[in-house]
Amino acid sequence: MYAIVDCNNFYASCERVFNPEYIKKPIVILSNNDGCVISRSEEAKLLGIKMGAPEFKIRTELQNLDVKVFSSNYALYGDFSSRVMNILKQFSPNVEIYSIDEAFLNFDGMEISSYEEYGMQMKDRVQKWLSLPISIGFAPTKVLSKVANRIVKKYPIRTNGIYIIDTDEKRIKALKWTKIEDVWGIGSRLAKKLKLINVNTAFDFIQPQYESWIKREMGVIGMRLKSELEGKSVLNIEELIVTKKSIAITRSFEKKLTNLDDLKERVSTFGTVCAEKLRKQNSCCYSIIVMLVKDKHQYKSYYSSTIETLPFATNSNITISNLAVKMIEKIFEPNQIYQKAGVIVTQISPQDQKQLNLFEEENPKHQKLMEVIDAVHKKVGQRKIRLGNQDLQRTWKMRQNHLSKNFTTDIKDIIEVKCQ
Numbered sequence: 001m002y003a004i005v006d007c008n009n010f011y012a013s014c015e016r017v018f019n020p021e022y023i024k025k026p027i028v029i030l031s032n033n034d035g036c037v038i039s040r041s042e043e044a045k046l047l048g049i050k051m052g053a054p055e056f057k058i059r060t061e062l063q064n065l066d067v068k069v070f071s072s073n074y075a076l077y078g079d080f081s082s083r084v085m086n087i088l089k090q091f092s093p094n095v096e097i098y099s100i101d102e103a104f105l106n107f108d109g110m111e112i113s114s115y116e117e118y119g120m121q122m123k124d125r126v127q128k129w130l131s132l133p134i135s136i137g138f139a140p141t142k143v144l145s146k147v148a149n150r151i152v153k154k155y156p157i158r159t160n161g162i163y164i165i166d167t168d169e170k171r172i173k174a175l176k177w178t179k180i181e182d183v184w185g186i187g188s189r190l191a192k193k194l195k196l197i198n199v200n201t202a203f204d205f206i207q208p209q210y211e212s213w214i215k216r217e218m219g220v221i222g223m224r225l226k227s228e229l230e231g232k233s234v235l236n237i238e239e240l241i242v243t244k245k246s247i248a249i250t251r252s253f254e255k256k257l258t259n260l261d262d263l264k265e266r267v268s269t270f271g272t273v274c275a276e277k278l279r280k281q282n283s284c285c286y287s288i289i290v291m292l293v294k295d296k297h298q299y300k301s302y303y304s305s306t307i308e309t310l311p312f313a314t315n316s317n318i319t320i321s322n323l324a325v326k327m328i329e330k331i332f333e334p335n336q337i338y339q340k341a342g343v344i345v346t347q348i349s350p351q352d353q354k355q356l357n358l359f360e361e362e363n364p365k366h367q368k369l370m371e372v373i374d375a376v377h378k379k380v381g382q383r384k385i386r387l388g389n390q391d392l393q394r395t396w397k398m399r400q401n402h403l404s405k406n407f408t409t410d411i412k413d414i415i416e417v418k419c420q
Contacts, residue, residue: 002107003104003138004098004104005088005104005135006135006137008134008153010081010101011070014076015073018405025041026040026041026049026068027043027070028068030055034402035054036053037053037058047065069402071402076408080130084103084130088126090125091118091122094108104145115166116164134161137150137162138165140231143184143228147165147174147175147178147183151177172203175203178203183205183229205225246345246346246348247345247348248343251340252339253340256338258337258338267328267342267343268321268324270343271321271324279315285345286312287307287346288327288345289306290341291305291341291343292341294336306327306330
C-alpha cells in the first residue's frame with residue numbers, strides 16, 4: 001500500500017502559522033521579485049484570483065478584495081517542508097520526497113489494521129506539531145494514490161482529508177471520475193492526443209482497444225502507467241520525474257544598467273546558477289541562450305538574445321559562465337538602458353548519457369572542481385565560492401516588498417513571548 005501526503009495550499013498555510021489573523025482570509029504568494037501569483041489560499045481561489053497573474057495587473061483588484069499579499073519566503077517554506085518530512089518518517093521507513101510539499105509513503109511489510117485511523121494519526125500529528133493541514137490518498141500504487149489525493153482535494157469535507165482506494169469498485173469509480181489530463185504523468189500535449197482517440201478519462205485509458213496506441217506513442221512508461229491504474233504496482237517514482245527541458249535564470253536589475261562590465265558580471269552569475277541547477281538534477285546542456293531586455297518604456301525594440309551550441313555537453317560553472325560573457329558582448333549596445341538579463345540552458349541530457357566529442361572536449365579538471373565546489377556549498381552554504389568575473393561582495397537582492405520574517409531559521413526573527 002502507498003500513500004501520497006500533500007500539504008494543502010502549502011505556502012499560504014506556512015504564512016498563516018505565524019500570522020493566524022489570516023486564517024480563513026484570502027492570501028496570495030508572489031514569485032521571485034514579486035512578479036506573479038504562485039500560490040493562493042482557497043479563499044483567494046473563490047474570489048477568482050488566477051494562478052500566474054502578474055501582480056502589477058491585479059494590484060488594485062487585490063486591494064479592493066482585501067487580499068493579503070506575501071512575497072515568497074523560501075527559507076521559511078523549506079524549513080517547514082523538512083519538518084513535515086521528518087514527521088512522516090515516523091509513520092514509515094520508506095518516504096520518497098516528491099516535491100517541497102508532497103511525499104510518497106510505502107507501507108510494504110508493515111501491519112496496519114486501519115489505514116483510515118493511521119492516516120488520521122498522520123494528519124493530526126502534522127496539524128498539532130506544525131499547524132499545517134494535509135491531504136492523504138491511500139492506494140495499492142503510486143499513480144492511484146495520486147488519484148485518491150485528487151478526490152480528497154475535490155471533496156475535503158466529505159473525505160475529512162483522507163481517501164482510500166482499497167477495492168476494485170472504488171478504483172473503477174475513481175478512474176471514471178478522473179479526467180485524462182488529471183492523471184499523474186499525462187501532460188497537456190499527450191492529453192490532447194488521447195482525447196482525439198476518445199480517451200477522456202483514466203478509465204478509458206486502461207481499455208484493451210487502446211493498448212497498441214499506448215505502446216506505440218508512449219512506450220514502456222505508458223504501459224507501466226496503465227498497469228498502475230489497473231492496480232499493479234510497477235512504477236518507481238523516478239520514472240515519472242522528467243528532467244527539465246530547459247533551465248532559465250532571468251532577473252530584473254535593482255537599478256537600470258548601461259555598463260557592459262556590470263552586465264557581464266550579472267550573466268556570469270546567472271550562468272553559474274544554471275550550472276548548479278544542472279548538476280543538482282544530474283544533467284548537462286548543449287545550448288546556451290543569453291537575453292537582454294532594455295527599458296520597454298523607452299524603446300520600441302527592447303528585447304535581444306543570442307544562442308550558442310557547444311560541441312560537448314557541460315554543467316561546468318566555468319564553461320557556461322565564460323560563454324555567457326562572450327555572448328553578451330555580441331548583443332550589447334552602448335549607451336542603451338538595460339533593466340533585465342537572463343541565461344537559459346537548453347538541449348538538456350542526463351549526465352551519464354552525454355555524448356563524447358572526438359575532436360573537442362571539455363577540460364576534465366572541470367568535473368572534479370565542480371564536485372569540490374558543490375561539496376563546500378553543501379557544508380557552508382550556497383554562493384560561497386565564485387568565479388573571478390563575479391562580484392565577490394554582491395548577493396542578488398530581489399524585490400520582496402511583502403516578505404514575512406524567517407521565524408524558524410533566523411535567530412533575529414524568532415517570536416518573543418513575554419511571561420508575567
